[in-house]
Structure formats: structure tokens, C-alpha cells
Amino acid sequence: MELINRTIELVKEKLEGTESGHDWFHIERVWKLSLKIQEKEGGDKLVIELAALLHDIADPKFHNGDETIASKIVNKFLTKQKVDSEIIEKVIFIIENMSFKNRNDAPENLPLELKIVQDADRLDAIGAIGIARTFNFGGYKNNLMYHPDIEPKLNQSKEEYKKSNGTTINHFYEKLLLLKDLLNTETAKEIAEHRHQFMLQFLDEFYKEWNVTF
Numbered sequence: 523m524e525l526i527n528r529t530i531e532l533v534k535e536k537l538e539g540t541e542s543g544h545d546w547f548h549i550e551r552v553w554k555l556s557l558k559i560q561e562k563e564g565g566d567k568l569v570i571e572l573a574a575l576l577h578d579i580a581d582p583k584f585h586n587g588d589e590t591i592a593s594k595i596v597n598k599f600l601t602k603q604k605v606d607s608e609i610i611e612k613v614i615f616i617i618e619n620m621s622f623k624n625r626n627d628a629p630e631n632l633p634l635e636l637k638i639v640q641d642a643d644r645l646d647a648i649g650a651i652g653i654a655r656t657f658n659f660g661g662y663k664n665n666l667m668y669h670p671d672i673e674p675k676l677n678q679s680k681e682e683y684k685k686s687n688g689t690t691i692n693h694f695y696e697k698l699l700l701l702k703d704l705l706n707t708e709t710a711k712e713i714a715e716h717r718h719q720f721m722l723q724f725l726d727e728f729y730k731e732w733n734v735t736f
Contacts, residue, residue, distance in 0.1 A: 525568075525603055529575045532599055536579055541662045543655035544578055548646060552577065555642035555713075562709045565634040569609055572600070573616040573639045592617055616640075622697060625704070632706075641710035644701045649717030652698055653724055660690030667691065668732065694725060 534546050556574040560567055576596050593614050600610045612635065619632065620640040632640075646652065660667065666689045674695035675688060688696065702718040705711050730736040 525605070526571055526575070528603060529572060529599075533575055533579060536595070541659060543658045543662075548655070549575060549578060551646050551651070552639070552642045555645050556639050559638045559641055559707055559709045563634065563638060563707045565638055566609075566612070569612045569616070569635045570638055572605075572609070572613045573620075573635065574642060576613065577617050577620065577639060577643060579617075589618070622701075622704075637706035638710075641705050641707050644705060645710055645713055645717065648698055648701050648714060649720050652717065653721060656693055656698065657690055660693070663687065665690055668728075670732075691725070691728065694721060 533549055537544070537546050537549065553571065553574040556570050557567075560570050576592070576599075579592050579595050596614055596617060597610060600613065601607075612633070615633075616636040616639055619629065620636055620643060622644070647655065657667070665687055666672070668689050668691040672689055672692065674692040676696065698721060699718070702711070702714045705714055727736075
């Protein structure tokens with residue numbers, strides 16, 4: 523617990539003042555979701571907790587796209603905490619391979635620990651909180667909320683996704699509505715079903731109000 527508490531302190535310090543969809547509270551939810559899934563699916567609890575807590579320690583989209591910063595921070599911190607090198611390697615592997623944009627580059631036969639943390643992170647991107655986070659980030663980037671003449675860009679490459687400045691509503695089709703079918707564990711799939719349906723209901727209501735057809 524001492525290691526986990528020190529990790530929490532680091533994360534809170536590093537993420538202070540960050541965009542609220544990727545702040546400490548996002549990390550806390552992913553951490554708790556990971557533990558819920560781990561209870562049913564198994565896996566190395568310490569690796570899962572550390573990866574969940576550290577997975578957004580330096581999100582590339584807030585660091586000019588640099589995908590190396592997080593691994594350096596994690597390696598330095600965990601080494602200083604005298605964590606076993608094998609555990610450090612597993613945690614860094616999870617952080618480097620769990621993101622949505624890197625899904626086509628990830629190696630096959632991913633470890634259970636990665637699947638669990640990835641599922642938890644994706645669960646936090648859907649449902650009521652997922653909707654709130656999406657609109658918050660869209661506002662942060664000053665993106666249009668919706669434009670009826672701008673179509674979603676499906677099947678984007680990694681580079682296209684990173685540079686995308688589409689509407690917030692289009693992001694549902696470009697990512698959020700895809701996540702339910704990209705989950706790994708049965709536990710996460712069960713949780714996702716209700717959240718996915720909630721997003722569909724939201725979109726239906728959004729279009730009715732936008733078009734004044736309710």
C-alpha cells in the first residue's frame with residue numbers, strides 16, 4: 523500500500539491543473555474499474571494497479587505528441603521506489619500499448635494485465651461520464667459541437683486520428699461507439715452494454731433537439 527500511496531501522490535502532482543477529462547479523477551475511476559475487473563478476471567494486482575494509476579502520467583496529446591515521456595517518468599519513479607525491474611517492464615509495456623490510436627500497432631497475445639487496464643480506460647470513455655469527457659475535451663480544443671454537413675471520418679490511421687479536429691458528435695462515431703466491441707474481458711463487456719445504450723439514447727435525443735423534431 524505504501525508504494526500505491528506514493529504513486530497516487532506522484533500522479534496527483536503531475537496532473538494538477540490538467541484538462542478535467544484526463545485529470546486525477548479519471549485516473550481514480552480507471553484504477554477502481556481495473557480492480558473491479560481484476561477481482562473477476564485475475565491477473566497480477568500490483569502490475570494492474572501501477573499501470574492504471576500511471577497510464578496517463580504524460581498523455582502525448584498534451585505533450586506535443588511525444589509518446590516517450592510517460593515511459594521515462596514511470597521508469598525513473600518506479601526504479602527509485604526499488605520496484606522489481608520485471609514489474610517495471612510490464613507496467614511500461616501496458617502504458618505503451620493500451621491506447622486506442624495505437625490499437626493497430628499493438629503486438630498479438632497481449633497480457634491479461636494490459637487487457638484489464640485497457641478495458642477500464644475504455645469504459646471510462648463511454649456512458650454518461652464518457653459523454654461529459656468528450657464534450658469537455660471538445661470545448662478544450664474549441665471544436666464544433668456538431669455540424670450537419672461534416673461527416674465522421676471512419677477508419678482513420680493513427681496520424682489522421684492524432685490530427686483530427688472534427689466535431690464532438692463525430693467523435694462518438696470515430697471512437698466511442700466502437701469501444702464496446704473492442705473490449706477484452708467478459709466483465710468489461712457486461713459493464714459496457716448499459717453505457718453503450720446510454721450513448722445511443724443521448725445521440726437520439728441530441729438529434730431530436732437539434733432538428734427540433736421532438
